Amino acid sequence: MQPLGDQAVLIHFADENDALQFAAVVRRDGPPWLVDVVQAYASVAVFFDLDQTGYAAVAEHLRQLQDALSRQPDSSTSAAGRLHDIPCCYELQLDLHRIAEHTGLDAEAVIRLHTEDVYTVYAIGFCPGFPYLGYLPSPLCGVPRLTTPRTRVEAGSVGLTGRQTGIYTEARPGGWNLVGRTPLELVNVADGYFPLRTGDRVQFRRIDEAEFRRLQGERLA
Amino acid sequence: MPAIATLTILSPGLYTLLVDRGRPRTRSLGVPVGGAADAFSLALGNALVGNPPDAPALEVCLSGPVLCADEDLACVLFGAPFELNAGGRRLAAGKTFTLLAGEELSIHGTSERARAYLCIGGGIDGPEVLGSRSSLQPVVAGAELPCRRGTIMSRFLRSSFEWNAEPGVLRFLPGAQAEWFSEDRLTGQEFTITPASNRMGLRLHAEPLGSSEREIVSEPVCPGSVQVTRDGQCIVLGVDGQTIGGYPKIAQVIAADLDKLGQLRPGERARFRRVSVEEAEDLYRRKRRELQEWLVRLYVAERRKER
Numbered sequence: 001m002q003p004l005g006d007q008a009v010l011i012h013f014a015d016e017n018d019a020l021q022f023a024a025v026v027r028r029d030g031p032p033w034l035v036d037v038v039q040a041y042a043s044v045a046v047f048f049d050l051d052q053t054g055y056a057a058v059a060e061h062l063r064q065l066q067d068a069l070s071r072q073p074d075s076s077t078s079a080a081g082r083l084h085d086i087p088c089c090y091e092l093q094l095d096l097h098r099i100a101e102h103t104g105l106d107a108e109a110v111i112r113l114h115t116e117d118v119y120t121v122y123a124i125g126f127c128p129g130f131p132y133l134g135y136l137p138s139p140l141c142g143v144p145r146l147t148t149p150r151t152r153v154e155a156g157s158v159g160l161t162g163r164q165t166g167i168y169t170e171a172r173p174g175g176w177n178l179v180g181r182t183p184l185e186l187v188n189v190a191d192g193y194f195p196l197r198t199g200d201r202v203q204f205r206r207i208d209e210a211e212f213r214r215l216q217g218e219r220l221a
Numbered sequence: 222m223p224a225i226a227t228l229t230i231l232s233p234g235l236y237t238l239l240v241d242r243g244r245p246r247t248r249s250l251g252v253p254v255g256g257a258a259d260a261f262s263l264a265l266g267n268a269l270v271g272n273p274p275d276a277p278a279l280e281v282c283l284s285g286p287v288l289c290a291d292e293d294l295a296c297v298l299f300g301a302p303f304e305l306n307a308g309g310r311r312l313a314a315g316k317t318f319t320l321l322a323g324e325e326l327s328i329h330g331t332s333e334r335a336r337a338y339l340c341i342g343g344g345i346d347g348p349e350v351l352g353s354r355s356s357l358q359p360v361v362a363g364a365e366l367p368c369r370r371g372t373i374m375s376r377f378l379r380s381s382f383e384w385n386a387e388p389g390v391l392r393f394l395p396g397a398q399a400e401w402f403s404e405d406r407l408t409g410q411e412f413t414i415t416p417a418s419n420r421m422g423l424r425l426h427a428e429p430l431g432s433s434e435r436e437i438v439s440e441p442v443c444p445g446s447v448q449v450t451r452d453g454q455c456i457v458l459g460v461d462g463q464t465i466g467g468y469p470k471i472a473q474v475i476a477a478d479l480d481k482l483g484q485l486r487p488g489e490r491a492r493f494r495r496v497s498v499e500e501a502e503d504l505y506r507r508k509r510r511e512l513q514e515w516l517v518r519l520y521v522a523e524r525r526k527e528r
Contacts, residue, residue, distance in 0.1 A: 005394050005445050005473030006501040012440075036248045038441040040465040045441030047248065050476055050505055055498050123439055124251040125465035132439070189357065190350050194250045 001062065003055050008047040009062055016122050016134070019044050020081075020199045021073075025065055033058065039198045040123035040132075081120065081199035084220055086167070088115070088158050088180040088204040089212040095146075095177035099160070102143040113137045114179060114204060119165060121200045129169040129187030131196045136163055149175030156182045158204065180204075183215040195220045224370035226292035228345065230360045234286035234328065236419070239347045239356040239366070240338075242275040247351050248464045254444060255355045258420055258460050258483025259300055259336055262380070264512060266299030266340035268519040269317055269378055270371075274512075276344035277354040279366075282336050283486065285328025286360065294320045295373035300337030300380065301484060304329040316377040334388070335486040343369025376522070378515075384477060384508035389489065391457070392478050392496045392504065396447060396470030398437065406430045407447075407471055407493050412455065416487040420461040423485060429453025430471060442466040445474035445482070447493075457482060475501040477508045 004010040013019040023039040026046055035047040048058045090096070090111045100107050119133035126132075135141075145161045150173060153159070157168040159176025168174060169187035182204075187194060196202070207215070230237070240263065243256020257263040257280060264274035272278075279286070285303055297317045298305055305312045307326045312318050314337055320326050328339070346367040347354040360366070395404075412425040430453045442448070446458045448468035457474060458466075459482055472493060474482065485491055496504070 002397060003394055003473070003498055004397070004441065004443060006476050006498060006505060007443060007445075008441070010397055010441065036246050038248045038464060040440050041438045043438075043440035045443070047245070047443070050502070051509065054502050123465055124249065125439065125463060126251065128250060128252045130251055189252065190348070192351050198249070 001059055004045050006050065006055060008045045009055065009059050010043060010045045011062065011066075013042045013044070016042050016120070018042070022066065022069060023198065025069055026062070029065060031061060040125065041134075081197070081201050083118070083201045083203070084196065086182050086184065086202055086204050086220070087207040087211065087215055088182050089207050089209055090114075090180040091209050092181040092212065093179050096179060099140075099143050099177050099179060103139055105139060110140065110179065111206060113140050114160070114165065115206050118201050118203045121196055121198050121202065124196065124198055127168070127170050127172050128189050129194050129196060131166055131169075131186075131200075131202065133165045133167075133202055134163060136160060136165055143177050145175040146177065149173055153178065154181070156184065156186070158182060181212070183207075183212045183218065185217055185219050193219070224292065226290050226294060226368050226370045228288055228290045228294065228341070228366045228368050230286055230288055230362055230364040230366070231325065232287040233360050233362050233364075234281055235284040236282040237286045237360045238280045238420075239277055239345060239354065239360065240280045241277045241354050243355050243460060244351050244353045248441070248443070250351075251464050252351060253461045253464060255357070255461055256353065257338065259338075259480040261382070261384075261480045261508070261512060262300035262336070263338045263340075265378060265515055265519070266297055266338040268516050269297045269299060269376060270295050270340050270342040270373060271520075271523050272340060272342065272344055274516060276340070277347055278341070278345060279339040279360070280336055281328055281339060284330050285337075287325060287327045289325050290320055290322060290368070292322050292370040293372050294368060295342030295371035296320050296326075296339065298328060298337050298339050299378070301331040301334035302380070303331040303337050313377070315380055317373045317375055319372040333486075334484040336483050341368045342371040342373060378519070382511060384504070384511055385481065388481055388484060389491045390494050391474045391481060391491055392494050392501070393447065393472040393474050394496065394498060394501060396472045397440065398469035399471050401435065401469050402430050402449065402471045404495065408495060411490045411492055414485050414487050414489045414491065418485075418487060420459045420483075422459050422462050423457040423482060425455040425457065425491070427454070430455065435469070437467055437469055439465045439467040442470065445476070445479050446470050447472040447474065459483070475504060477501065477504040
């Protein structure tokens with residue numbers, strides 16, 4: 001537990017699940033000075049209102065929540081994340097060849113492995129609503145970022161690098177290897193539409209180009 | 222019933238943005254806090270024209286816009302000392318004025334600092350997104366912003382405050398990976414603000430702080446986080462900065478000094494000075510008190526004038 005300046009307390013946990021659980025506990029506890037809880041992988045930042053409290057009081061409160069959690073591990077929050085089925089068209093890829101080359105797998109095997117596992121949203125960031133999903137099955141791990149990032153990656157593009165996969169929720173420059181594309185709208189900032197949250201689970205489902213066109217612009221069910 | 226007026230952008234300037242206090246509760250969605258880069262100036266500018274401190278206003282940066290309205294407007298430009306004129310009249314930053322219907326208001330450049338706020342009595346309207354009217358995109362030529370008709374007596378507030386006695390000194394607490402670096406390197410030299418700086422972050426240049434091949438797994442960051450990139454240079458995150466990051470953080474600028482980040486301009490120099498958590502909290506409270514005292518004075522003066 002350490003200060004993230006005088007605006008937040010930053011806590012590192014042993015693993016991603018502990019961090020998820022703790023973030024859920026703090027949100028549910030909802031003290032009046034709470035401004036936001038941001039989780040990324042095994043770390044959690046708890047932002048507080050400086051007009052109402054200070055670092056020492058917040059750190060003490062969080063320590064008590066941590067103690068309570070360690071005495072009685074919260075089984076309800078570990079399963080609290082929603083499961084999302086996200087259609088992905090692997091024909092609309094740009095880097096399948098590169099991924100196949102780096103992993104030594106053929107394209108079909110890459111697609112099969114990518115759709116096989118259920119991923120967890122370990123962080124949201126980079127751009128509004130961008131879910132960092134982990135972790136890839138080991139044969140798919142270790143593909144480095146593109147040497148020269150693309151100046152524009154279209155919204156819906158599904159990328160992977162290292163141990164992670166993720167979805168570009170808005171068009172952005174980006175350096176991940178693009179394995180496919182989802183037709184769904186996964187973020188609408190103006191509408192406050194953010195269906196994916198940290199702790200949710202995601203599984204990709206293979207669709208063809210006709211299905212992609214049919215679903216284009218629809219929202220996550 | 223308040224009369225509706227329209228403020229038209231004739232030329233947008235370098236980066237002119239509708240801002241209020243931003244969105245402190247959307248970081249977990251990956252949406253930056255946003256809002257005024259210098260909230261202290263926004264609050265006082267608003268108070269000068271009788272608005273609540275957080276009312277939406279236009280943030281202008283280094284080179285301002287040209288605008289005109291179809292009705293008289295009660296205005297002030299508060300913050301950096303931009304040059305401005307309307308019709309043939311030369312106006313002054315920090316001094317309220319009535320922009321007459323049809324008159325062209327030109328906000329030029331500023332010899333020091335970087336940003337100021339064009340506040341209009343009754344506020345400026347814009348779509349609310351996630352609880353804030355701060356726009357995610359700068360204004361463009363031809364944009365029409367709804368506001369309120371009004372006139373105002375001339376009043377002036379100088380832009381010099383106790384909390385900001387040293388605008389180029391950024392007070393900090395150690396960052397999460399501070400022990401990876403030598404603190405002397407951070408506190409013992411001056412840093413130059415480079416032209417690649419914007420609302421997302423200030424890119425600083427100095428003798429490298431030492432390069433680290435080590436990477437961290439992305440963790441939460443916030444405005445004021447001082448990240449060290451692979452080449453040993455620093456990026457200080459601004460109000461539009463990302464919400465999580467994978468660069469090691471050597472320091473975290475304290476809340477009381479975040480408004481300074483919005484006023485540092487390319488070519489200018491800054492220094493870092495370490496404080497304790499207790500000092501940081503005390504500096505925040507003192508600044509808050511100074512703001513409240515000014516707000517009270519300005520609102521009281523406003524009411525006397527009305528009587």
